[in-house]
Amino acid sequence: GENVEQHPSTLSVQEGDSAVIKCTYSDSASNYFPWYKQELGKRPQLIIDIRSNVGEKKDQRIAVTLNKTAKHFSLHITETQPEDSAVYFCAASKGGGGTSYGKLTFGQGTILTVHP
Amino acid sequence: GAVVSQHPSWVICKSGTSVKIECRSLDFQATTMFWYRQFPKQSLMLMATSNEGSKATYEQGVEKDKFLINHASLTLSTLTVTSAHPEDSSFYICSAREQATTLNEKLFFGSGTQLSVL
Secondary structure, three states: OOOEEEEEEEEEEEOOOOOOEEEEOOOOOOOOOEEEEEOOOOOEEEEEEOOOOOOOOEEEEEEEEEOOOEEEEEEOOOOOOOHHHHHEEEEEEOOOHHHHHHHOOOOOEEEEEEEE | OOEEEEOOOEEEEOOOOOOEEEEEEEOOOOOOOOEHHHEOOOOOOEEEEEHHHHHHHHOOOOOOOOEEEEEEEOOOOEEEEEOOHHHHHEEEEEEOOOOOOOOOOOOOEEEEEEEEEE
């Protein structure tokens, strides 16, 4: 099955700095890669996602890049703010229908702390 | 966006009792729902895939007789933790995808249930 590795496990930055979180996946058939932000005791919130036919996607201060050949994808947050502090999870799945459609394999998570 | 409602949000029970958790899609039909478990400071681990009108598919290592899943309608899936023990204490969260008419992989998560077994 799919295996997703996420690094680093913790990340501490100063407000205004950039933060980068990296994930690798093992199943070359995976084609959908969402990123979630989770605050303590809350549900994961989708912050950005990318499909395998795209190499990069940006939404304001958040961007995701995908390297299909190397099977890794990264989350980039620029101009970080204290409210960005949370746990971030990457995930991978195979889309396009079938029983595995929507079945996410999550990375281990990254605790991001943004210091004012 | 679509809303997935999960109840209860937290439950405390005695060891040996059973606990039922409900996951409802409020404004869309979900042919498939997923149940995850999350231990403190750990990632979400998929427990099972719940398909409307058929038996759930369990991940390796998850006891299907202990974690009973029922998906009797297109808007409701339930997870029952039978004979709960302290080691079952965890955050349980469901997610749902809309009935497949498009290839939109976005999933919608419930708010989660914190289970504490004494």
